[in-house]
Amino acid sequence: MTENLTRILENIENAAPGEILRSIRRGLEKESLRIDSEGVLAQTPHPSALGAALTHPHITTDYSEALLEFVTPVCSEIPELIEFLTELHQFTYRNIGDEKLWVTSMPCIVNGEESIPIAYYGESNAGRMKYVYRQGLAHRYGKLMQTIAGIHFNFSLDDTFWRTYRRLSGSTAPLRDFKSERYLGLMRNFYRIDWAIPYLFGASPAVCFTFLKGRSHHLQPLGEHSYYLPYATSLRLTDLGYQSEAQASVHLSLNNLDDYTASLIQATSEPYPPYQAIGVKVDGEYRQLNDSLLQIENEYYASMRPKRVAESGERPSHALRSRGVDYIEMRALDLNPFLPVGIDEQGIRFLDLMMLSCLLTPSPLMDWDEFKRLRATRTAVAERGRDPSLRITLADGSECTIQRCGLGLIERLKPLAEYLESGAPGYLDALDYHRGLFEDPTKTPSARALEGAHEHKETFFYFAKAQAEHHERLFKGSRLESTQQDRFTREAEESLAQAKAIEANDEVDFETFLDRYFER
Numbered sequence: 001m002t003e004n005l006t007r008i009l010e011n012i013e014n015a016a017p018g019e020i021l022r023s024i025r026r027g028l029e030k031e032s033l034r035i036d037s038e039g040v041l042a043q044t045p046h047p048s049a050l051g052a053a054l055t056h057p058h059i060t061t062d063y064s065e066a067l068l069e070f071v072t073p074v075c076s077e078i079p080e081l082i083e084f085l086t087e088l089h090q091f092t093y094r095n096i097g098d099e100k101l102w103v104t105s106m107p108c109i110v111n112g113e114e115s116i117p118i119a120y121y122g123e124s125n126a127g128r129m130k131y132v133y134r135q136g137l138a139h140r141y142g143k144l145m146q147t148i149a150g151i152h153f154n155f156s157l158d159d160t161f162w163r164t165y166r167r168l169s170g171s172t173a174p175l176r177d178f179k180s181e182r183y184l185g186l187m188r189n190f191y192r193i194d195w196a197i198p199y200l201f202g203a204s205p206a207v208c209f210t211f212l213k214g215r216s217h218h219l220q221p222l223g224e225h226s227y228y229l230p231y232a233t234s235l236r237l238t239d240l241g242y243q244s245e246a247q248a249s250v251h252l253s254l255n256n257l258d259d260y261t262a263s264l265i266q267a268t269s270e271p272y273p274p275y276q277a278i279g280v281k282v283d284g285e286y287r288q289l290n291d292s293l294l295q296i297e298n299e300y301y302a303s304m305r306p307k308r309v310a311e312s313g314e315r316p317s318h319a320l321r322s323r324g325v326d327y328i329e330m331r332a333l334d335l336n337p338f339l340p341v342g343i344d345e346q347g348i349r350f351l352d353l354m355m356l357s358c359l360l361t362p363s364p365l366m367d368w369d370e371f372k373r374l375r376a377t378r379t380a381v382a383e384r385g386r387d388p389s390l391r392i393t394l395a396d397g398s399e400c401t402i403q404r405c406g407l408g409l410i411e412r413l414k415p416l417a418e419y420l421e422s423g424a425p426g427y428l429d430a431l432d433y434h435r436g437l438f439e440d441p442t443k444t445p446s447a448r449a450l451e452g453a454h455e456h457k458e459t460f461f462y463f464a465k466a467q468a469e470h471h472e473r474l475f476k477g478s479r480l481e482s483t484q485q486d487r488f489t490r491e492a493e494e495s496l497a498q499a500k501a502i503e504a505n506d507e508v509d510f511e512t513f514l515d516r517y518f519e520r
Helices: 002-015 019-023 078-094 125-141 158-171 175-193 196-201 257-267 273-278 316-323 347-361 368-384 403-422 426-440 443-457 459-477 482-503 510-519
Strands: 024-035 060-061 066-071 152-158 207-210 220-222 225-229 302-305 327-333 391-393 400-401
Touching: 002 019, 002 347, 019 024, 019 158, 019 403, 024 078, 024 347, 060 078, 060 125, 060 225, 060 426, 066 078, 078 347, 078 459, 078 482, 125 403, 125 482, 152 302, 152 347, 158 175, 175 257, 175 302, 175 327, 175 347, 175 368, 175 426, 196 327, 196 368, 196 403, 196 426, 196 443, 220 257, 225 443, 225 459, 257 273, 257 426, 327 347, 327 443, 347 426, 391 459, 400 403, 443 459
Parallel strands: none
Antiparallel strands: 024 066, 024 152, 060 066, 152 327, 207 225, 220 225, 302 327, 391 400
C-alpha cells in the first residue's frame, strides 16, 4: 500500500506540482456547553450579544440553548483556521459575563432532563422547525445524550485537483460523479482505520455522576463524584454517547451515492411504530416533525458524512443526489481539554494525512458485515484503547495490539507526510507526535485527562472545571484585534436583523411550511 501511495503522489506531482497541498480545504465546527460560575449547565438564553443562532454565520447553538457551536469559514491554511476559532472564543468570552465554556465532550453538572433548555430560534417557520426537531430528539432519545459536545472536521479538495486526478485515473465520468465516487471511497477507507481516532484524540475516559443518574452502565466509581473505565479513551464514542437501537437498523451504503441517498430518504419517509406512538401533534403542540425513523437526514448519528451545502429549504439528500458530494464531515473528535479551542494544528495535519491517504489508495466496496465489525473495533478502542492486552481486528481480518497497528499506520502515512512537508512544514512533526502516542499510552489525551482527575480529588468535574477556568483567563487576557471585534459585533447585529426579517417575511403557516419542505 505504501508503494502504491508513493507512486500516486509522484504521478500527481509530475502532472501538477504542489496541486494537492494547494487544493486542500478545511473547516471546523466546535461545540461547547456554557456553564455558570459553579460549573453547572447554564440556564440563561443564548446571549443576544452573540447574535441570532438562526442566522449568524459563525456562532450558533446545537441541541441546547446552552450548547454553543462555533463554525469557521472554509480555510486553505491551517493556522488561519485555528486563529479564527480562537478569535470566536475571545469574542464569546467578552460577551457571556461570568459564564464559562466547558472544555470536555462529556457534560458538566446536569440536574436532570428538565434542566436542559432546548435551543430557541425565534418564531419564524425555519426557527420553529429547528425547535420542533429538537423536541423530537428529546422524545426519542432523551435530552441528556444531546448535551455531549464534539468537534467536526470538514475536508475537501478543490476542482483543480479533481480534474487532474480524474485525468490521471483514466476516468471519463462527469466531474460530479467522479468526485462523489472517490469521496465515498475515502469514507470506506477511513472507517477501516478510524479506530485510531478514539485512541489519538479521545479525551473522555470519565464522566460526572449526574450524567449517569438513572441509567444502567458498567463504569467504575472514580472517587465520590465520577465514573470511569480504567483504559477508556472516549466514552463519547461508546454506548453512553450517540447511540440508538432504532438507528442501528439504518444501513446507509457507502458503495455508491444513489444507494446512500435512497436509504437516507427511505429512513426519513417510512413511519416507525415506536415514534408513531409518541405522536406528531398532540393537543395542538408538536412533539416531533414526523413519525419516521429519522425526522430529517441530520438525525442519523454517523461519525462521518458525505456533504454538500443545501440551498434554502432544500433537503440534504436531494442536494447530494442532484449535485454530488462536495466535502466530507468527520464527526468523531472529542474536545481536548488541554487545548484552548479543543484541537490544534498538529491534530489537523494528522487528520489531513489520514484523509488524503484514504482518498488516494484503493478502496474496496464495503458490505454491512464489514461495517459492523469496524464499528465493534472502534468501540473496543473507545472503551479499552490503552489496555496493553487489547488486540483489535483490522479490516483484513488480522489482529494486533494497538501499538503495533498504530505504528503500522504511521509508517503508511510517512510517504505522504514527506511529500507535503516540502510545501508546508509541520507534517513530519505531526506524524512524530502521534507516533509517540502509540509508543506511550500515558501521553494520550485520555490518559492525561484521567491523571488530571486523580490530581483533583479523584473527580473528573474538578479537573474539567479547573481547565475551563484556565482557558477563561487565557481568552479574557488575550488581545482581540479591534477589526475582528468590530466584525463579530457587526455580524451579531446583522444576524439579529436577518432573523427578524425572516419572521416578518413568512408567507405560509407552519404546517404548510413543513409540507413543502418534505415534498422537496
